[in-house]
Amino acid sequence: MLKVESLTVRFGKLTALDNVSFALQGGEFLAVVGPNGSGKSTLLKCLLGLQRIDSGSISLLGHSPEDLPSSRIGYVPQVKTLDRSFPASSCELVVSGLRRRWPWRIPPAEHERAEAALRQVGIGHLSHRALSALSGGELQRVYLARALAREPEVLVLDEPATGIDATAEQDMYDILDRVNREMGVTIIMVTHDWLAARHHCSHALLLKNVLIASGPSLPALNDANMALAFGHAGHDHAHGHSHSHPHESGQPEQPDG
Amino acid sequence: MDSMLAIFLRIVACGMLIGFSASYYGAFVVQRGMSFLGNGLAHAAFGGVALGILLGQEPLYVALPFTVLAALGINWLREHTKLAADSVIGLFFALSMALGIIFLSRVPTYSQDAMTYLFGSLLSVGVTELWISAALAVLTVATFPLWPRWAYSTFDRESARIDGQRIRREDYLLSVLIAVNVVVAAKLVGIVLLSAFLVIPAAAARLVSASFAMMTTLSVGIGVFSVAAGFAISYQADLPSGACVVLTQILLFALMFALNKGGIKWPREI
Numbered sequence: 001m002l003k004v005e006s007l008t009v010r011f012g013k014l015t016a017l018d019n020v021s022f023a024l025q026g027g028e029f030l031a032v033v034g035p036n037g038s039g040k041s042t043l044l045k046c047l048l049g050l051q052r053i054d055s056g057s058i059s060l061l062g063h064s065p066e067d068l069p070s071s072r073i074g075y076v077p078q079v080k081t082l083d084r085s086f087p088a089s090s091c092e093l094v095v096s097g098l099r100r101r102w103p104w105r106i107p108p109a110e111h112e113r114a115e116a117a118l119r120q121v122g123i124g125h126l127s128h129r130a131l132s133a134l135s136g137g138e139l140q141r142v143y144l145a146r147a148l149a150r151e152p153e154v155l156v157l158d159e160p161a162t163g164i165d166a167t168a169e170q171d172m173y174d175i176l177d178r179v180n181r182e183m184g185v186t187i188i189m190v191t192h193d194w195l196a197a198r199h200h201c202s203h204a205l206l207l208k209n210v211l212i213a214s215g216p217s218l219p220a221l222n223d224a225n226m227a228l229a230f231g232h233a234g235h236d237h238a239h240g241h242s243h244s245h246p247h248e249s250g251q252p253e254q255p256d257g
Numbered sequence: 258m259d260s261m262l263a264i265f266l267r268i269v270a271c272g273m274l275i276g277f278s279a280s281y282y283g284a285f286v287v288q289r290g291m292s293f294l295g296n297g298l299a300h301a302a303f304g305g306v307a308l309g310i311l312l313g314q315e316p317l318y319v320a321l322p323f324t325v326l327a328a329l330g331i332n333w334l335r336e337h338t339k340l341a342a343d344s345v346i347g348l349f350f351a352l353s354m355a356l357g358i359i360f361l362s363r364v365p366t367y368s369q370d371a372m373t374y375l376f377g378s379l380l381s382v383g384v385t386e387l388w389i390s391a392a393l394a395v396l397t398v399a400t401f402p403l404w405p406r407w408a409y410s411t412f413d414r415e416s417a418r419i420d421g422q423r424i425r426r427e428d429y430l431l432s433v434l435i436a437v438n439v440v441v442a443a444k445l446v447g448i449v450l451l452s453a454f455l456v457i458p459a460a461a462a463r464l465v466s467a468s469f470a471m472m473t474t475l476s477v478g479i480g481v482f483s484v485a486a487g488f489a490i491s492y493q494a495d496l497p498s499g500a501c502v503v504l505t506q507i508l509l510f511a512l513m514f515a516l517n518k519g520g521i522k523w524p525r526e527i
Binding site: 050073075077082086096099101102 | 288404406408419471
């Protein structure tokens with residue numbers, strides 16, 4: 001489904017990604033984890049065809065990212081980067097994902113399709129709500145609905161927990177778990193939240209400009225690898241909330257330390 | 258010789274056509290946070306006008322390529338540096354004004370044209386200006402199919418790129434069209450008040466619009482009405498045209514602000 005070989009990206013003298021190789025099977029839930037500046041977002045941009053690569057190759061669903069029809073990908077950006085002042089409703093945002101253009105007007109059939117996508121993420125009642133009136137968690141769900149309305153094969157998320165509260169974060173991960181397991185959608189999620197990655201993702205990719213580890217999330221994010229990436233082992237200092245663990249049922253995950 | 262009524266109608270028609278184009282692009286200018294671009298391009302037009310006067314040519318024909326080049330230069334420099342948009346626009350603003358002042362200093366006689374472009378004049382509205390305004394309005398209508406693309410990249414540039422939009426090319430086109438609008442409107446409204454003319458209708462529309470389609474429609478409505486009304490007041494009361502237009506727009510902005518405070522938005526939010 002995804003094969004990255006010897007990927008190198010440089011910004012002047014800075015090497016953001018150095019000879020990174022990994023592969024991912026369809027239906028997996030991958031977390032791309034690493035500290036700030038480790039090349040996570042650069043990798044995501046490469047996968048989306050937004051970043052020129054210096055060497056290496058990427059094959060996503062059998063295409064290079066530039067040639068991949070965008071209808072096969074659902075993308076959820078960071079909510080904190082969005083322009084909340086833009087005059088639009090949730091429904092319009094979802095329809096923009098279906099059309100891949102901004103809608104001037106929305107016919108009833110398209111409106112119904114957008115509402116169905118919003119119901120799928122539990123916010124069908126917010127269809128006419130202005131984006132400026134949504135909470136961070138609600139806006140994140142609208143973006144999820146927008147991505148899912150395309151019935152994508154791959155869902156790509158950029159730091160989805162940023163800018164939303166703990167409850168909304170848990171709700172979002174519940175939706176992602178359901179989308180991954182019940183709909184079979186492959187998920188690639190960039191996050192600095194290694195705890196969420198351990199609890200929710202089947203696989204992980206640990207970066208610090210070079211590839212430190214890849215594979216099933218628990219061994220990939222073990223203490224030794226975390227120490228290499230972050231300079232310390234993955235202790236749960238900052239997270240007051242808990243994560244359920246759909247990929248390790250019957251084997252509750254205990255954060256290290 | 259034209260009757261007074263014919264002159265009046267020509268002025269109002271010209272105002273409506275220019276108001277239509279400027280306020281349509283104004284919706285994108287305001288929502289993209291590029292309000293200073295109108296100011297920068299208006300002053301770039303001044304440099305072009307001054308060069309036209311110095312060369313003894315019709316200022317409009319020199320200002321047009323001059324301002325379009327400035328618009329392209331602003332976009333290019335933004336792309337190739339890490340400077341903020343207002344810094345780049347400010348640089349071109351200052352460069353154009355400096356060149357304009359030098360060009361005018363080399364003109365041996367006083368030029369009424371320079372004053373016309375600085376403050377606007379309805380006396381300059383002839384049949385040629387009417388045709389140019391009509392051509393501009395037709396050009397604006399021809400860009401309507403681009404509205405969904407420009408609106409999409411206005412909201413979220415990254416998603417627009419992922420969905421295959423060539424946003425760099427589209428940005429250049431939008432800037433060039435805004436530059437053409439600025440030059441055509443400069444003679445009637447005046448460079449000094451031109452950026453308000455581009456921004457106020459859209460800003461007023463934003464206050465009561467719950468969708469970008471409604472914001473664009475209302476902006477055009479406010480733009481057409483205020484320019485026509487402003488020109489009519491200017492003609493009847495013998496007051497400067499640009500000032501009359503801007504004051505009419507400010508009145509409409511105040512009305513929209515009152516509606517906004519009254520909780521009124523279209524389409525209705527739930």
